[in-house]
Structure formats: C-alpha cells, structure tokens
Amino acid sequence: RPAVTIVPHEQETVTVTVEVERAGPATIAGTLALQVPPGWTARPVRVSLASQPVDERFDFTLHRTDSSNTADTLTAVATLGNQTYREGYQAIAYRDLETRYLFRDARSVLRDVAVTLPNPLTVGYVMGIGDEIPAAIRQLGARVQLLEGSGLDTEALDQLDAIIVGTRAYAVRPDLHQHNDRLLEYAERGGHLIVLYNTQEFVPNRHAPFPAELPRRPEEVTEEDAVITILAPDHPVLHWPNRIDPSDFTGWVEQRGSKFLSAWDSAYTPMVSAHDLGQPAQQGGWLMASHGRGHYTYFAYALHRQLPFGVPGAYRILANLLSVRHASELRRPDIDGDAAPVPLAESENTQQTPGHVAEYDGQPNVG
Numbered sequence: 554r555p556a557v558t559i560v561p562h563e564q565e566t567v568t569v570t571v572e573v574e575r576a577g578p579a580t581i582a583g584t585l586a587l588q589v590p591p592g593w594t595a596r597p598v599r600v601s602l603a604s605q606p607v608d609e610r611f612d613f614t615l616h617r618t619d620s621s622n623t624a625d626t627l628t629a630v631a632t633l634g635n636q637t638y639r640e641g642y643q644a645i646a647y648r649d650l651e652t653r654y655l656f657r658d659a660r661s662v663l664r665d666v667a668v669t670l671p672n673p674l675t676v677g678y679v680m681g682i683g684d685e686i687p688a689a690i691r692q693l694g695a696r697v698q699l700l701e702g703s704g705l706d707t708e709a710l711d712q713l714d715a716i717i718v719g720t721r722a723y724a725v726r727p728d729l730h731q732h733n734d735r736l737l738e739y740a741e742r743g744g745h746l747i748v749l750y751n752t753q754e755f756v757p758n759r760h761a762p763f764p765a766e767l768p769r770r771p772e773e774v775t776e777e778d779a780v781i782t783i784l785a786p787d788h789p790v791l792h793w794p795n796r797i798d799p800s801d802f803t804g805w806v807e808q809r810g811s812k813f814l815s816a817w818d819s820a821y822t823p824m825v826s827a828h829d830l831g832q833p834a835q836q837g838g839w840l841m842a843s844h845g846r847g848h849y850t851y852f853a854y855a856l857h858r859q860l861p862f863g864v865p866g867a868y869r870i871l872a873n874l875l876s877v878r879h880a881s882e883l884r885r886p887d888i889d890g891d892a893a894p895v896p897l898a899e900s901e902n903t904q905q906t907p908g909h910v911a912e913y914d915g916q917p918n919v920g
C-alpha cells in the first residue's frame with residue numbers, strides 16, 4: 554500500500570506498508586521481504602511472519618541510492634515453507650451471489666515526482682465517505698491528524714498548518730455540521746480551511762465564510778483531458794512552493810472535477826477554468842478567499858481520483874494548498890508589525906475574470 558508510491562525528487566527515503574492476510578488456518582511460520590528495483594535498498598531486509606493465522610502489517614523504509622531511476626516497481630514476497638506468494642486478492646461479495654476473488658500482483662509503482670513541501674507540516678483531515686488523500690499527504694512528508702468524534706470540538710486547531718474537509722464529508726458527518734463554525738474561526742485566526750468536492754449537504758451560505766451557490770444539479774467537467782485555463786496566473790498559490798501551470802493537469806484520470814459552484818461572492822477568486830466539449834467555461838471548481846487572518850478554499854477538482862494513481866500535478870497542487878499558511882507572498886506587515894494576510898480578492902496580482910460577480914445577488918453567474 555499504496556498502489557503508487559510517490560517519492561518527492563529531493564527525498565531520499567520513503568515508507569511502504571505491506572499488509573499480510575491469512576486466508577486459511579495454516580500455522581506455518583514464514584518471512585516477508587520486498588524486492589526493490591535498482592537504485593533502492595529496503596530496511597528491514599525481511600521480517601518474520603507469525604505462525605498463527607493472524608493478519609499482520611509491516612512498514613519498510615526504502616532508501617534511494619541512485620536518483621536517476623525515476624519510475625520502477627517493487628514487489629512484496631511472502632514465503633511460507635516451500636511456497637512463495639507474490640499476489641494479493643480482493644474479495645468481491647454481494648448478497649445472494651457467490652463470493653469471487655480478484656487476484657493482483659502485490660506490487661507498488663515507485664514514481665519520482667518533482668514536488669516540494671515545507672517541512673514539517675501537520676494537517677487536520679475531516680474524513681468523509683473514505684478516500685486515500687490522507688495517505689497522499691503522508692507521502693508528501695506531512696503529518697495527518699484525523700479529526701474524528703469529539704476532535705472537531707476539543708482539538709487545538711490553531712496548531713494545524715491546514716485543515717481539509719474530505720469528499721462528501723458534509724453528507725456523512727453530523728459533527729461537521731455541529732462544529733463547522735470552529736473550522737471557520739480557525740481560518741479567521743490565520744489557518745487555511747480547504748473544502749474538497751461535496752454534495753448538496755454542503756450549503757455555502759451556511760458553511761462557507763462568504764455567500765456562494767451549489768445548485769441541486771451542479772456543474773462538472775467529465776473529460777479528464779479538458780483544457781485548463783489559468784485565471785489568476787500571478788496568484789501566489791500557483792508559485793510556491795511549486796510552480797503550477799496547465800501541465801500539472803496532464804495525465805489526469807476519469808474526470809477533471811465535480812460539484813462546481815455556480816455563483817460566488819466577490820471575496821472569492823476563481824483560480825482556473827475548464828469545460829467539456831460544448832459546455833460553457835466552468836470557473837467554480839477552485840475558489841480561494843481571504844478570511845480574517847487566514848484563508849478559505851473550495852476545491853472541487855478530483856484530487857481523490859488522481860492521488861491514488863500518482864498523478865504528479867495533483868501532488869504538486871496539493872502541496873501548494875497545504876503550504877498557504879507559510880507563503881510569505883500572502884502576508885504583509887499590519888500596523889502592529891505582525892504578519893497579516895493580503896486579502897486575495899484585493900491582491901494587485903490577482904486577476905478578476907469574466908463571470909466573477911462583483912456582488913452576489915443569489916442568481917447564478919457564468920460558473
């Protein structure tokens with residue numbers, strides 16, 4: 554785990570987790586090792602497997618010895634007695650149907666990605682329906698703190714460099730509705746609150762700092778190779794710590810994004826636009842705004858689909874979003890000499906774009 558392991562270009566080590574599941578009552582002890590490609594070593598070299606029929610989980614640390622190898626595959630190999638196993642399986646079970654097993658090689662692709670993240674960062678994550686974004690954040694070298702149960706009410710949020718509300722979290726997390734004001738207050742005090750694609754349970758006029766509209770049938774861009782237009786090319790979030798341009802949307806899978814906002818207050822800045830063939834340009838998929846001393850982002854582009862496949866640009870965009878709180882270009886000295894955010898909608902480098910309403914009147918603009 555994961556199927557694709559990204560390695561930031563300047564990083565020399567990466568951790569890979571291997572899960573071993575016993576499908577039967579066999580009581581034979583064994584060993585587990587990683588076969589690594591040239592230019593890498595693994596520690597430990599091998600581990601012992603219990604003789605009892607229990608599931609086990611092991612972490613291996615990979616060390617890079619040759620930076621010229623930018624993509625390759627590593628394989629987990631379990632040996633029990635005289636039998637060697639190189640496959641994993643997924644049980645596919647539906648009511649009233651016979652269970653089937655899908656076998657696949659127990660391997661992960663190692664992919665070198667030119668991505669930078671200021672360390673150390675700690676990111677709070679509000680899990681929604683379940684996705685692999687926390688694992689992707691960890692691959693960037695950041696620490697993830699899942700905000701679960703009473704955590705939204707009791708955790709000291711100000712210590713977090715960013716908080717992400719995961720996909721469809723507003724649909725499945727009653728505690729998120731209850732404590733949403735705490736998240737907005739976190740942003741207002743200087744944090745960065747990032748909301749990923751959500752369904753109609755997310756009501757911007759109630760859950761976001763400024764008015765916006767997510768209609769019952771929101772727009773989406775289903776063509777994964779739809780042309781991306783940068784709307785705010787000088788915006789700091791597109792320049793640090795990684796320079797973001799349309800090439801970072803190359804190699805995306807399944808779709809560009811879904812649940813785009815259709816109208817928004819002038820406090821928001823639309824960052825990019827895209828559209829399917831014959832569709833008007835959709836600008837409501839990535840919006841950013843200053844909120845008090847911090848920032849708020851609505852990001853409906855499909856990171857949850859790209860990151861598990863190791864799409865490099867998705868990791869670079871994620872790294873920049875996580876780093877906003879530390880971007881000096883987003884801050885200016887206030888009258889007391891402390892750092893205070895530059896309101897993004899007022900930045901002289903932020904371009905206003907057609908369809909971005911000056912005052913939100915409750916009517917959809919050209920999203």
